[in-house]
Amino acid sequence: MTDSPEPIERSLFEAPPMAEQERMVEAILFASTEPVTVADLEQRLPHGCDPAEALVHLRKRYEGRGVHLVRVGDAHAFRTAPDLGHLMRKETVEQRKLSRAAIETLAIIAYHQPVTRTEIEEIRGVAVSRGTVDQLLELEWIRLGRRRMTPGRPVTFVVTEQFLDHFGLESARDLPGLKELRAAGLLDSRPLPGSPSRGEDEDEASVGQSELFED
Amino acid sequence: MTDSPEPIERSLFEAPPMAEQERMVEAILFASTEPVTVADLEQRLPHGCDPAEALVHLRKRYEGRGVHLVRVGDAHAFRTAPDLGHLMRKETVEQRKLSRAAIETLAIIAYHQPVTRTEIEEIRGVAVSRGTVDQLLELEWIRLGRRRMTPGRPVTFVVTEQFLDHFGLESARDLPGLKELRAAGLLDSRPLPGSPSRGEDEDEASVGQSELFED
Amino acid sequence: MSDDWTAVERLPPADRLAAEALIIDVDGFEGPLDLLLTLSRTQKVDLRRISILQLADQYLGFITRAHALRIELAADYLVMAAWLAFLKSRLLLPPEPGEDGPTAEELAAHLAFQLERLEAMREAAARLMARDQLGRDFFARGLPEDVALNRKVTYSATLLDLMRAYARTRTKDEFRPFVMDRDHVFTMEQALDRMRGLIGYAGDWAELTSFLPEGWDGNPMRRRSSTAAHFAAVLELAKRGQVELRQGETFAPIQLRRKDP
Numbered sequence: 053m054t055d056s057p058e059p060i061e062r063s064l065f066e067a068p069p070m071a072e073q074e075r076m077v078e079a080i081l082f083a084s085t086e087p088v089t090v091a092d093l094e095q096r097l098p099h100g101c102d103p104a105e106a107l108v109h110l111r112k113r114y115e116g117r118g119v120h121l122v123r124v125g126d127a128h129a130f131r132t133a134p135d136l137g138h139l140m141r142k143e144t145v146e147q148r149k150l151s152r153a154a155i156e157t158l159a160i161i162a163y164h165q166p167v168t169r170t171e172i173e174e175i176r177g178v179a180v181s182r183g184t185v186d187q188l189l190e191l192e193w194i195r196l197g198r199r200r201m202t203p204g205r206p207v208t209f210v211v212t213e214q215f216l217d218h219f220g221l222e223s224a225r226d227l228p229g230l231k232e233l234r235a236a237g238l239l240d241s242r243p244l245p246g247s248p249s250r251g252e253d254e255d256e257a258s259v260g261q262s263e264l265f266e267d
Numbered sequence: 268m269t270d271s272p273e274p275i276e277r278s279l280f281e282a283p284p285m286a287e288q289e290r291m292v293e294a295i296l297f298a299s300t301e302p303v304t305v306a307d308l309e310q311r312l313p314h315g316c317d318p319a320e321a322l323v324h325l326r327k328r329y330e331g332r333g334v335h336l337v338r339v340g341d342a343h344a345f346r347t348a349p350d351l352g353h354l355m356r357k358e359t360v361e362q363r364k365l366s367r368a369a370i371e372t373l374a375i376i377a378y379h380q381p382v383t384r385t386e387i388e389e390i391r392g393v394a395v396s397r398g399t400v401d402q403l404l405e406l407e408w409i410r411l412g413r414r415r416m417t418p419g420r421p422v423t424f425v426v427t428e429q430f431l432d433h434f435g436l437e438s439a440r441d442l443p444g445l446k447e448l449r450a451a452g453l454l455d456s457r458p459l460p461g462s463p464s465r466g467e468d469e470d471e472a473s474v475g476q477s478e479l480f481e482d
Numbered sequence: 483m484s485d486d487w488t489a490v491e492r493l494p495p496a497d498r499l500a501a502e503a504l505i506i507d508v509d510g511f512e513g514p515l516d517l518l519l520t521l522s523r524t525q526k527v528d529l530r531r532i533s534i535l536q537l538a539d540q541y542l543g544f545i546t547r548a549h550a551l552r553i554e555l556a557a558d559y560l561v562m563a564a565w566l567a568f569l570k571s572r573l574l575l576p577p578e579p580g581e582d583g584p585t586a587e588e589l590a591a592h593l594a595f596q597l598e599r600l601e602a603m604r605e606a607a608a609r610l611m612a613r614d615q616l617g618r619d620f621f622a623r624g625l626p627e628d629v630a631l632n633r634k635v636t637y638s639a640t641l642l643d644l645m646r647a648y649a650r651t652r653t654k655d656e657f658r659p660f661v662m663d664r665d666h667v668f669t670m671e672q673a674l675d676r677m678r679g680l681i682g683y684a685g686d687w688a689e690l691t692s693f694l695p696e697g698w699d700g701n702p703m704r705r706r707s708s709t710a711a712h713f714a715a716v717l718e719l720a721k722r723g724q725v726e727l728r729q730g731e732t733f734a735p736i737q738l739r740r741k742d743p
Contacts (some may be wrong), residue, residue: 074333075331075332075333075348075351076333076351076354077333078332078333078334079333079334079347079348079351079354079355079621080333080354080355082333082334082345082347082621082623082624083347083355083358083621083622083623083624084357084358084624084625085358085624085625086624086625087625096354096356096357097354116290117290117293118289118290118291118292118293118294118295118297119293119294119297129625130297130623130625132294132297132298133290133294136290136291136294139291139294139295139311139312140294140295140298149639149643150639150643152647155639155643155644155647156647156648156650156651158639158644158647159644159645159647159648159651160648160651162644162648163648175651175652176651177651219639219640219641219644220641221641227644227645228645297623298623298626299623299626300622300623300626301622344622345622345623346616346620346621346622347620347621348620349614349619349620352614352618352619352620352621355621358617358621358624359617359618360617360618362615362617362618365611367512368512370607370610370611371603371604371607373607373610374603374604374606374607374610375603377606377610378603378606389596390596390599390600390603391512391513391515391516391600391603392512392513392514392515392516392596392600393512393513393515393516393558432616433615433616433617434610434613434614434615434616435613435614435615435616435620436613442606442610443606443609443610443613444605444606444609448602448606451598451602453598453599453602457592457595459589459592460583460584460585460588460589460592461583461584461588461589
């Protein structure tokens, strides 16, 4: 290959050496405010780069270090090595637990997504305050999903990648199912005999995640 | 040394190996956007650790990488390598355009600190508007220093660690051309001949940057 | 006026042109010192060797031109002009014997120092702004895991919390504990609705207990609930100015009557 006629070939030829690509990916992942996908990297690196390969090198380089390169959904990000989490505790002094209402709402969204506010209220048996939903939105643990194609076209809520990130889940499918909850003793109360069946409304609510409970 | 009677000796003995300390420092610095001081590191690392040494190792490890370990005053931080700035268009924060007055005022404060508003006005030959100072305060590039021990006890201004961080300076000594300006006498506070001498106050004025040259 | 003009004419042509160009831009100057610094550049010498006398001429020429063009100049420009005129005369005349104060040379040297210092600061500012800058050329961690953005984590929950919460919601609605109790609860809203209808007839003082609904005075739980609800309701009505309340002494019966508008 002496003089390539194709400009695309030329720029491929000109891609920076892999060590340089690795530096670039390192800098981008470091500075990015959210996990970065390979497609995203491809767009931002000079033409002809191979971010997937650079990521492999980079991941290896950070193995055993204080910071790891981890996958978050389709994307990649640096994270403190899990065994060093205790060092971060100093900053989390003012940690506040989520209110019971918030964590329950979050759990329902995670297990039943996409789910409407009405459905959440049906499951919790109490009204969901605006503040609770706003807090979860603000934490970026939930976001608005598609509107339901039913009268009123209510909005639905789904959990976000940040949610998965925070709870160390690769996907919402990794949430333990009801059977496992029961096995873990977290769901020991049996339904009261003769309590009204929840009927269709439950079916509707659990459409999104129903497959979680099938195994 | 089998069974040390001194508890402090024991905990020194128990400090994790340097490689582990390096990982810990790496994790803490990586996790923070703000530079972290050595004192802070000392507090967060297990007793007996030597963060200063760990920092030396760490700095070396990141030489030539996409991310560097930099010093900012008494603190340290990871920052992306400046030569990769072009890849970061997405991360670039829209910087508020500083007025010429603001830039000059900032430089005067940096090179003459601690400096009073009157002194800034003497140097620039015009009044310093409140908005200019407010803007710099708001950016957290300057802050109030000690009051001058002269009649009226005027406040002084000094630059902050954020200023050093923003301009990639290890310390105020590293301001470009500082030594030359000093040698040329251009950082002296020279009153107009015949005007009432400013006495001690003048001595105090030059303490800030003059002490930088005492070594 | 013609004298002023000749003063300007006496300037070397290059300076005069420069001074004229400057006048157009008078708003672009940050005060007299800035203007002097710009004028001094036309001398094309090291600021330490600048001729203050020549600079004073240039400045005074500028002021004169501005006057002629009826350009409003800020007071400090005129103050500087007066001072420079004074300095010029002192520089040209031999010092009066026995005169106190600084010499004209000292004053001129100070002005030169001020100009040099201002220029030095301008250069320093330019060099500072030319440095690599955070957020433009180099960057901090975008996804910090502590303090700053740890706000996210400040409201934290573990996976276990999440599972427990979910387990709670899946078991809770089977009990529906409050549904059973509803029979014995009289709400304030209900009481308020009732009272609104009744006070119209209560022209004279009447005891609160006499307003309790039928069937709510036997069962102690129901009596307590309805009494509390009605008490809260009349407080609300009193607040709105619709009833008056009184109580003879502690624990005495509470009485109310309609308040006439």
